[in-house]
Amino acid sequence: MANGAMTQTQHIPYLAQKGLKSWILTTDHKRIGILYLVTISFFFMIAGLAALGMRYELMTPELDFFRTPTEYNVAFTLHGSLMVFFFIVPGIAASFGNFLIPLMIGARDVAFPRINLLSFWIYLVGTAILLSALAQPADTGWTFYTPYSIQTGTKVILITLGVFVLGFSSILTGMNFIVTIHKLRAPGMTWSRLPLFIWASYATAILQLLATPVVGITLLLLIAERAFDIGFFDPAKGGDPILFQNFFWFYSHPAVYIMVIPAFGIISEIIPVFARKPIFGYKAIAYSSFAIAIISFFVWLHHMFVSGISETAAAIFSFLTMLVAIPTAVKVFNWTATLYKGSIDFHSSMLYALSFIVLFTVGGLTGVYLGALAVDVHLHDTYFIVAHMHYVMIGGTVMGFFGALHFWYQKWFGKVFNELTAKAAWFLIFVGFNVTFFPQFFMGFQGMPRRYATYPEEYISYHALSTYGSWILGLGIIIMTVNLLIPLWKKGWPESSNPYGSLSLEWQVPSPPPHENFDEIPTVTDWTYAYGKK
Amino acid sequence: MSSTVEHAESHAHGHGLGDAVTHNAAKFGMWLFLGTEILLFGGLFAAYALFRAKYPDLFYDSHKKLDVTLGAINTIVLIFSSFTMALAVSASQKRNRNWLMILLSITFICGAAFGVNKYFEYSAKFHHHIYPETNIFFALYFMMTGLHMLHVFIGMGIIFALIIMAKQGRFKEGNRYTPVEVGGLYWHLVDLIWIYLFPLLYLIG
Numbered sequence: 001m002a003n004g005a006m007t008q009t010q011h012i013p014y015l016a017q018k019g020l021k022s023w024i025l026t027t028d029h030k031r032i033g034i035l036y037l038v039t040i041s042f043f044f045m046i047a048g049l050a051a052l053g054m055r056y057e058l059m060t061p062e063l064d065f066f067r068t069p070t071e072y073n074v075a076f077t078l079h080g081s082l083m084v085f086f087f088i089v090p091g092i093a094a095s096f097g098n099f100l101i102p103l104m105i106g107a108r109d110v111a112f113p114r115i116n117l118l119s120f121w122i123y124l125v126g127t128a129i130l131l132s133a134l135a136q137p138a139d140t141g142w143t144f145y146t147p148y149s150i151q152t153g154t155k156v157i158l159i160t161l162g163v164f165v166l167g168f169s170s171i172l173t174g175m176n177f178i179v180t181i182h183k184l185r186a187p188g189m190t191w192s193r194l195p196l197f198i199w200a201s202y203a204t205a206i207l208q209l210l211a212t213p214v215v216g217i218t219l220l221l222l223i224a225e226r227a228f229d230i231g232f233f234d235p236a237k238g239g240d241p242i243l244f245q246n247f248f249w250f251y252s253h254p255a256v257y258i259m260v261i262p263a264f265g266i267i268s269e270i271i272p273v274f275a276r277k278p279i280f281g282y283k284a285i286a287y288s289s290f291a292i293a294i295i296s297f298f299v300w301l302h303h304m305f306v307s308g309i310s311e312t313a314a315a316i317f318s319f320l321t322m323l324v325a326i327p328t329a330v331k332v333f334n335w336t337a338t339l340y341k342g343s344i345d346f347h348s349s350m351l352y353a354l355s356f357i358v359l360f361t362v363g364g365l366t367g368v369y370l371g372a373l374a375v376d377v378h379l380h381d382t383y384f385i386v387a388h389m390h391y392v393m394i395g396g397t398v399m400g401f402f403g404a405l406h407f408w409y410q411k412w413f414g415k416v417f418n419e420l421t422a423k424a425a426w427f428l429i430f431v432g433f434n435v436t437f438f439p440q441f442f443m444g445f446q447g448m449p450r451r452y453a454t455y456p457e458e459y460i461s462y463h464a465l466s467t468y469g470s471w472i473l474g475l476g477i478i479i480m481t482v483n484l485l486i487p488l489w490k491k492g493w494p495e496s497s498n499p500y501g502s503l504s505l506e507w508q509v510p511s512p513p514p515h516e517n518f519d520e521i522p523t524v525t526d527w528t529y530a531y532g533k534k
Numbered sequence: 535m536s537s538t539v540e541h542a543e544s545h546a547h548g549h550g551l552g553d554a555v556t557h558n559a560a561k562f563g564m565w566l567f568l569g570t571e572i573l574l575f576g577g578l579f580a581a582y583a584l585f586r587a588k589y590p591d592l593f594y595d596s597h598k599k600l601d602v603t604l605g606a607i608n609t610i611v612l613i614f615s616s617f618t619m620a621l622a623v624s625a626s627q628k629r630n631r632n633w634l635m636i637l638l639s640i641t642f643i644c645g646a647a648f649g650v651n652k653y654f655e656y657s658a659k660f661h662h663h664i665y666p667e668t669n670i671f672f673a674l675y676f677m678m679t680g681l682h683m684l685h686v687f688i689g690m691g692i693i694f695a696l697i698i699m700a701k702q703g704r705f706k707e708g709n710r711y712t713p714v715e716v717g718g719l720y721w722h723l724v725d726l727i728w729i730y731l732f733p734l735l736y737l738i739g
Contacts, residue, residue: 112560171570174566179559184555184559210569210573214574214576214577220681224673228666232673238588238592240584247580
């Protein structure tokens with residue numbers, strides 16, 4: 001699709017330079033991507049351990065693993081806030097976004113490489129603040145709802161300050177990506193030829209810019225509330241506790257799409273390569289990301305159906321919530337249609353992409369249940385929500401993330417992992433995930449509330465099954481991680497720079513790419529997805 | 535935003551992005567960032583609207599304790615500083631280094647004057663035992679003006695950096711005035727936010 005392609009051996013890979021300084025002071029987007037990848041993976045593991053602890057506690061109805069219910073509350077707060085703010089929000093966008101965006105559009109780097117490094121440093125400062133809060137961690141849940149977050153004696157200020165600082169990182173990264181996509185596309189890389197991951201990253205960046213400042217000011221107000229004893233959210237002082245929820249969800253609902261839209265982009269890249277077919281409905285997939293981004297700003301009240309809002313508002317927001325299903329379904333139909341009559345190669349990354357379609361559809365459809373007013377009153381704050389949310393976040397985003405790790409592994413690190421082990425790990429993850437979370441739909445429907453360390457005897461079989469599932473899932477993730485870590489110690493680079501025959505620009509440079517990516521900026525002459533035409 | 539220019543310089547040999555691309559990219563990036571700033575203050579404006587609708591009398595009575603004269607002086611100071619900032623951008627485009635440094639310095643001094651004025655206002659409030667926790671109005675007053683003051687300080691830091699860069703002759707050749715223009719954009723936003731804060735807090739009818 002492009003001239004200016006390079007051969008595999010004659011270039012110095014960007015990974016060649018060694019030493020701590022070459023990493024912490026790098027402005028190379030590929031290295032910054034790795035820095036993010038390592039940090040988010042670290043937090044993913046910590047938060048995952050907290051989840052395993054919670055599941056272990058819930059294996060029996062009594063409190064036996066944690067000493068007090070507060071310890072359990074701390075565990076789910078840690079799990080939720082680390083997973084959301086430190087792993088999944090910056091996750092794909094910052095790691096794969098950094099690595100892929102310049103390569104895919106034919107640029108040498110992002111528009112502002114130093115601000116890019118600054119974003120990472122700000123992210124690290126945020127994590128440092130958060131880690132310092134671990135001595136006496138908050139027990140509020142990741143949503144920091146008032147009035148409890150004002151009253152609790154745990155360290156709410158530190159954890160919210162950490163999240164506030166992360167917001168800056170998110171905003172700067174989003175700004176950087178938008179400018180990069182606008183200004184640095186290679187000649188011939190028109191908007192209608194852009195890879196769909198770029199479209200998805202663009203929609204995500206817009207969400208980051210529009211939503212993050214609002215959560216920033218919300219957390220700032222919460223900090224002021226605790227530090228200076230003012231009463232924005234305290235009814236006793238004339239404040240309004242619902243205002244906090246409005247502010248919080250005005251950010252946090254769009255944030256759900258900050259988490260998942262990059263994964264949509266990844267699936268749109270993996271599927272055509274392994275189905276050997278042009279992507280079906282390119283424009284529909286590209287525009288639907290924007291439709292989702294826009295609608296996502298008008299649905300936040302669906303988190304508050306039982307918080308005491310007007311019935312008219314609830315009905316309108318219920319309708320708007322259902323609307324999100326349309327552009328989302330457009331994507332799922334298009335991916336499925338791309339598979340139709342394709343010559344499918346079940347590479348490990350393809351297995352993750354296919355599981356994404358199945359699991360995300362389950363997550364999406366159960367979301368429609370929750371958008372319906374009457375049903376939501378019954379299901380609100382039950383395990384049904386927990387299951388729905390994990391089907392979207394793990395079944396969606398994390399499957400996309402793992403798929404991306406396997407798909408771009410050779411390109412990014414210049415190593416080859418064991419494909420058979422990767423498939424086995426995928427199998428364990430897929431089975432473990434479903435065993436963990438599918439029973440939660442049932443117990444939620446029967447009324448098991450979320451966020452309790454103990455529960456009535458009758459839920460024991462569901463809870464025990466879910467805990468066994470969490471072990472399978474954990475084992476799968478460990479095997480996958482080890483399988484991806486071992487090759488990093490091997491010497492040498494792979495022979496092929498494009499083992500899967502992708503037409504996208506990033507595969508036309510050596511694996512791993514040289515510093516500044518391209519010898520000459522390529523001129524793009526064809527669509528990214530012209531599979532089967534040549 | 536100075537890093538943009540440094541990026542262009544570090545790439546001067548071989549793979550330059552080109553002055554025009556860098557200039558446009560930096561301006562575009564700053565506009566996006568300003569959008570996020572408006573949303574940051576937007577949360578406070580939303581809270582203001584909610585509580586003013588809920589407690590009109592409290593807002594009216596409390597606002598009388600603010601010093602309109604000091605607020606008006608500060609408004610004039612900031613509008614004047616925006617004027618000198620605009621002239622500074624023009625001077626940098628004409629590569630008139632002396633005028634650029636003079637105009638940037640005046641802008642900086644205006645920012646400092648604003649801060650001194652604000653210091654006296656805050657002290658007077660504390661002297662009369664008015665604190666953020668006094669009531670919702672003063673909570674909003676201190677949050678909004680405090681966050682704005684922080685932005686004034688950041689803006690002054692940027693202007694100070696620009697003065698140093700001008701002294702070193704960084705804006706002499708080609709179209710290297712991008713940082714001045716981008717810094718100017720930021721300063722205008724700081725000014726603009728105050729123009730909204732002043733009537734909302736000081737001039738409640």
